Amino acid sequence: MTETALRDFKKFTRESLPRVEVLAQGHRACQGCGEILALRMALKAMGKNIIVASATGCMEIVTSSYPQTAWEVPWIHVAFENAAAVASGIESGRKALMRKGRLRKQRITVVAMAGDGGTADIGIQALSGALERGHDFVYICLDNEAYMNTGIQRSSATPYGAMTTTSPPGKLSIGQRTWKKNVPAIAAAHTIPYVATASPAYYLDLMNKAKKAAMIKGPAYLHLFSPCPTGWRLAPERTVEISRLAVQTNVFPLYEVVDGRYIITKKIKRPKPVEEYLKLQGRFRHLDNKTIRQIQVRVDKEYDLLVQKAGLTETQEESKHN
Amino acid sequence: MPKKVGIEVSLAVSEAVCAADVDVIPAYPVTPQTHIVEHLSELVADGELDAEFMPVESEHSAMSACIGAAAVGARTFTATSAPGLALMHEIVFIAPSLRTPIVMVIANRALSGPISIWNDHSDIMAQRDCGWIQTFAENGQEVFDLIIHAFRVAEDPEVLLPMIVNMDGFTLSHVIEPIELLSASEVSQYLKPFEPQLVLDPKNPVTMGPVGVPELYTEARQQAESVLNGSKKVIVRAWKEFAKLYGRSYKPIETYRTEGAEVVLMTMGSVTETAMTAVDRMREKGIEVGLMRFRLWRPFPHEEFRRAVRGIKALAVVDRAISFGAQGGPVCSKVKSALYGAPYQPQVFGFISGLGGRDITVEMFKQMVKKAIRYAKKGEGPVYELIGVRER
Known part of the structure; x- marks a missing residue:
């Protein structure tokens, strides 16, 4: 079904990047913000025929200080934990009105957006409900790995060992004590047509995934890596570099799940050690070698699992040729 | 004039919603509101009401989805009771601020604890200051009439506020009463299709729900207060017109x-x-x-x-x-x-x-x-x- 929807899909190339801007200049994001960069790319790919429901968070606050707005498309913010529920209401409302002849029949992409806190923690129930009900919408999680808007508190998407204001390293703690929650896997467990991870360092990959997500009928989930120089204690000019390193070290692998089928979209032949990724960020400065080795083991294990999931189909196909 | 029929009041609520030709119903079941959403599901399943029935995963999402649906111009209804209303609390306050004319029936129930499914008014009193118009019904006929009235008032361009109709859980919701049910065509004389002032539409993009900085928050709240107070004349006028058309008159x-x-x-x-x-x-x-x-x-x-x-x-x-x-x-x-x-x-x-x-x-x-x-x-x-x- 998803493949039929994508029959007319044409990839963006370096030459065919869309000129449209959905977010106006002059918003109030920090210097080097990876979140607004990822968001801008996704929105460029989806174009202006969209309606956006935003959770409370950095992106909401920096784009909507009344009487100014950075939004050149219809946009609504209601609360923190309910972006998916609001989007599902928008989609249902339009559906009813179009069916009853009170609204011109036209496909519009309904987009819900939230940070990792608004997705992995407080918003996960509303997200799960909307995915399960099968609304035609795109959910974008902008993952900067902590509650940055309120001052860098840990979320369930904060990586192991990271320093945040509520997971401080101390005599009895190494920082964040839990491993990052795998939200794309949770989304995929709803057997929705499309799930993808993407990184602003691989902008064509990101934009093509956003374009696909908008074209597909039914729920699509995009998990976008969104470095936060302020919260990660990272030099603002290194946002794209760190985004690339996260992929090259397999910390944040790029993949798609199309109708349940896992496809790794950026295969890393010789992954770099995670230490290279960690050492650029002040939030990991306190980690000792033992902890770094632990993180390396975990990253390798998770990547192996991903390869296994992706490999199931590929290996079978390969074996046919052998 | 229509005949009186013996009907459970909860079912009459659903019939009123049906007669009002509602577009979207996001709802979550909670005692003693359940019969309302059950019958609404039936009406939609049988094609008697052309609406999107959204079986949401919580009341918090029900109210959130109501706001989303109303923001694109859909006539929107939900119903709940004490624990559900309490869970909605945060979003209940946002609906009037966004001027979304949602209509909600509360089958009034006691708040926990101890947990009680039975009737009192502690649920609605905890939402007293939420900025919604709130009416209380005495009997089944009044519940039916107040729901029709609620859509008319809420969607009035001078008002554009959400409205709660309160009816006692069990003592009203679960009793069978003789009620004169108005049909959709009878209601259409009183209630015209919803004509929203602003909607989320890519052809005319608007930003809804922006940040209320200290320089603007007071003024936003003042507007919400003055429109609520000003709604009284519309409420009374709508009751007078109701009496002219259907013969039953209501006062504050x-x-x-x-x-x-x-x-x-x-x-x-x-x-x-x-x-x-x-x-x-x-x-x-x-x-x-x-x-x-x-x-x-x-x-x-x-x-x-x-x-x-x-x-x-x-x-x-x-x-x-x-x-x-x-x-x-x-x-x-x-x-x-x-x-x-x-x-x-x-x-x-x-x-x-x-x-x-x-x-x-x-x-x-x-x-x-x-x-x-x-x-x-x-x-x-x-x-x-x-x-x-x-x-x-």
Whole structure:
């Protein structure tokens, strides 16, 4: 079904990047913000025929200080934990009105957006409900790995060992004590047509995934890596570099799940050690070698699992040729 | 004119929603609201109502989805009860701020704890200051009529506010009453299709729900307050037009045998009918007692209330919720504050009764009246009293 929807899909190339801007200049994001960069790319790919429901968070606050707005498309913010529920209401409302002849029949992409806190923690129930009900919408999680808007508190998407204001390293703690929650896997467990991870360092990959997500009928989930120089204690000019390193070290692998089928979209032949990724960020400065080795083991294990999931189909196909 | 049919009040609620040709119904089941959403699901499943029934995963999402649907111009309805309303709380306050004319029926139920599925008014009193228009129904016919009225008022371009119709859980929601059901075509004379002022539409992009910085928040709240207060004239006008079309007339405050009354009972909701019986019986014995009932709770009908109490010596206000630590009930507190500085001020005595499904009997109303008469003669009474508490 998803493949039929994508029959007319044409990839963006370096030459065919869309000129449209959905977010106006002059918003109030920090210097080097990876979140607004990822968001801008996704929105460029989806174009202006969209309606956006935003959770409370950095992106909401920096784009909507009344009487100014950075939004050149219809946009609504209601609360923190309910972006998916609001989007599902928008989609249902339009559906009813179009069916009853009170609204011109036209496909519009309904987009819900939230940070990792608004997705992995407080918003996960509303997200799960909307995915399960099968609304035609795109959910974008902008993952900067902590509650940055309120001052860098840990979320369930904060990586192991990271320093945040509520997971401080101390005599009895190494920082964040839990491993990052795998939200794309949770989304995929709803057997929705499309799930993808993407990184602003691989902008064509990101934009093509956003374009696909908008074209597909039914729920699509995009998990976008969104470095936060302020919260990660990272030099603002290194946002794209760190985004690339996260992929090259397999910390944040790029993949798609199309109708349940896992496809790794950026295969890393010789992954770099995670230490290279960690050492650029002040939030990991306190980690000792033992902890770094632990993180390396975990990253390798998770990547192996991903390869296994992706490999199931590929290996079978390969074996046919052998 | 349509015939009266015997129907459970919850089903009549669904029939009213159907007659109003609602577009979107996001709802989550909770006792004692369940029969409403069950019947709405049936009406949609049978194609009798062309609407999106959204079986959401919580009431928080129900209200969130209502806002999303109303923001694209859909006529939107939901229903809930105490725990669900409490879970919605955060979003309930946002709906009026976004001027989304959602209509919600509350099958009033006690708030936990201890957990109770039975009727009182603690659920709605906790949402008293949420910025919604709020009415209270006494019987099934009134529930039906107030729902039709609610859509008309909420969607009026001068109002554009969400509206709650309160009906007592079980004592109204689960009883069968003779109700005159208006058909969709009859309702269409009174209720025109919703014409929203601003919608989320890519052709004309708007930003809804932006940040309210300190320089603007006060003004936004002031607007919400003034539009709510200003809605009263639309509410009353819509009732008058309802009476012209369908013959049943409604007012913000109803009075019953208040002429020459020494003491007047003040009630809200379905207990009013029991209170009427108590008044009749006491009048037969020569006790000069009357009854007054708030139909409109928010915006509070100050002028009508002050007019209605003229010449009355004492009010016995019956609350069905405790305002913890305030030493009284929310209705009595409001009544007292509404009388402060008024040219005519009756004495006010507060009674709290009928919590968590305990019946308020005719005898209990008589008891309250007798106490109020005694206190009035003495010129003082207790700050408030709980009536019908078991001794052991």
